[in-house]
Amino acid sequence: MADLRRLARMLKEIDDQMVTCMRCGMCQAVCPVFADTGREADVARGKIALLSQLSDEMIRDPLQVKERLERCLLCGSCAAACPSGVKVVDIFLKARAILTTYIGLSPTKKLIFRGLLAHPALFDRLLSLAPSMQGLFTHEVDAVAGTSCARFMSSLTGDRHFKTLAAKPFHELIAPMDEPAGASGTRVALFTGCVVDKVFPQIGLATLKALAHAGAGVYLPGGQACCGIPALSSGDTQTFRKLVRANLKLYAGKSFDVLVTACASCTATIKHIWPDMATEGFSAEERRAIAELAAKTTDICAYLTDVAGVSPAAEPAAGPADGRVTVTYHDPCHLKKSLGIAEQPRDLIRANKKLRLVELPEADVCCGCGGSFNLAHYEISKHIGQRKIDNIRSTGAAVAATACPACMLQIADMASRTGGGIQVKHAVELYAEGLED
Numbered sequence: 559m560a561d562l563r564r565l566a567r568m569l570k571e572i573d574d575q576m577v578t579c580m581r582c583g584m585c586q587a588v589c590p591v592f593a594d595t596g597r598e599a600d601v602a603r604g605k606i607a608l609l610s611q612l613s614d615e616m617i618r619d620p621l622q623v624k625e626r627l628e629r630c631l632l633c634g635s636c637a638a639a640c641p642s643g644v645k646v647v648d649i650f651l652k653a654r655a656i657l658t659t660y661i662g663l664s665p666t667k668k669l670i671f672r673g674l675l676a677h678p679a680l681f682d683r684l685l686s687l688a689p690s691m692q693g694l695f696t697h698e699v700d701a702v703a704g705t706s707c708a709r710f711m712s713s714l715t716g717d718r719h720f721k722t723l724a725a726k727p728f729h730e731l732i733a734p735m736d737e738p739a740g741a742s743g744t745r746v747a748l749f750t751g752c753v754v755d756k757v758f759p760q761i762g763l764a765t766l767k768a769l770a771h772a773g774a775g776v777y778l779p780g781g782q783a784c785c786g787i788p789a790l791s792s793g794d795t796q797t798f799r800k801l802v803r804a805n806l807k808l809y810a811g812k813s814f815d816v817l818v819t820a821c822a823s824c825t826a827t828i829k830h831i832w833p834d835m836a837t838e839g840f841s842a843e844e845r846r847a848i849a850e851l852a853a854k855t856t857d858i859c860a861y862l863t864d865v866a867g868v869s870p871a872a873e874p875a876a877g878p879a880d881g882r883v884t885v886t887y888h889d890p891c892h893l894k895k896s897l898g899i900a901e902q903p904r905d906l907i908r909a910n911k912k913l914r915l916v917e918l919p920e921a922d923v924c925c926g927c928g929g930s931f932n933l934a935h936y937e938i939s940k941h942i943g944q945r946k947i948d949n950i951r952s953t954g955a956a957v958a959a960t961a962c963p964a965c966m967l968q969i970a971d972m973a974s975r976t977g978g979g980i981q982v983k984h985a986v987e988l989y990a991e992g993l994e995d
Contacts (some may be wrong), residue, residue: 605759631928658793741773870908890962
């Protein structure tokens with residue numbers, strides 16, 4: 559009975575949010591999945607039409623509804639372009655939660671989310687064993703992009719060119735930190751994020767180097783949990799709430815001026831999705847703590863430029879053939895469309911005098927990763943990614959930069975599959991490389 563009442567409340571919530579959709583079709587022009595498939599069911603307008611009858615459709619064919627809802631990158635392109643301001647991503651996340659409450663999680667997802675991800679210490683211990691063994695199952699295919707392929711075909715890896723786990727995760731390279739405010743008078747809390755921790759620890763190291771250069775004291779707690787977006791994207795609100803609470807214990811009530819992350823998805827999740835989805839299952843005190851933490855959260859590029867005052871280096875007079883490395887920049891959807899952060903990562907790259915930034919055609923078009931979307935719909939993801947790598951190659955850049963580890967995984971895959979030769983780096987890495995040790 560409690561679950562039925564919860565379903566009724568959630569259905570009413572999304573009904574109330576959907577009434578502002580005018581079915582104008584503006585979402586068609588920006589949806590990367592629709593651009594690839596041409597299916598009305600794959601665009602936001604088509605999904606909202608389906609959700610308007612969700613209670614009936616859920617009883618008639620819940621698995622079909624679930625499949626249609628999951629053919630979405632959750633990139634937010636539709637929401638950013640919507641003239642009516644429909645909170646599309648919020649609606650879709652709630653709809654997925656409704657369906658998961660009704661159908662239940664698959665055994666695989668239950669194992670991954672509730673058996674592993676919801677237990678950060680266990681998750682870290684198990685993944686710490688993998689680097690020593692992954693060479694048995696993978697082989698490097700592109701040294702420049704740093705990608706590998708599976709030695710044996712599996713349904714999980716397919717023919718992907720992927721980044722393997724780092725030899726040591728960030729949390730093993732750097733002990734927890736609890737520094738006082740630095741020379742700038744600022745104390746910064748750092749949220750690492752799973753992909754930075756386990757695949758790209760060099761991003762975490764670059765972030766610390768940049769914060770030290772900015773004169774910021776750092777609060778880096780041990781035992782950090784996932785931000786919760788993978789579980790929530792699959793409708794698992796139970797694991798999401800557990801992960802939010804685990805992180806709240808580490809940060810809420812601590813004294814710091816700002817919380818930064820180097821992951822666009824983590825930043826958008828903590829800043830927007832935590833408060834939006836904390837309407838049920840959290841106490842009033844927890845909701846206040848979530849709101850306070852969200853208000854302090856920003857991206858590392860925005861902190862360094864907007865707060866710490868990093869600015870572009872003066873453009874040299876020598877022109878393009880001056881020995882600088884050519885870099886182009888891809889806008890992560892969750893950074894530009896969800897948070898409005900676009901110029902800051904570019905300014906951070908321009909602050910490195912050894913680099914020349916050239917603008918990327920369609921820089922803010924989604925790369926096609928979408929987290930679990932890449933696993934479930936790799937062919938569509940690959941087609942969208944091909945357009946991105948074609949644009950990157952058209953610039954002649956030796957380095958493709960972005961500010962989201964998930965985008966880095968996708969671009970590295972696409973670069974490797976199309977001949978290699980392109981490095982993929984985070985904007986904060988490029989900035990840190992220009993700092994004098």
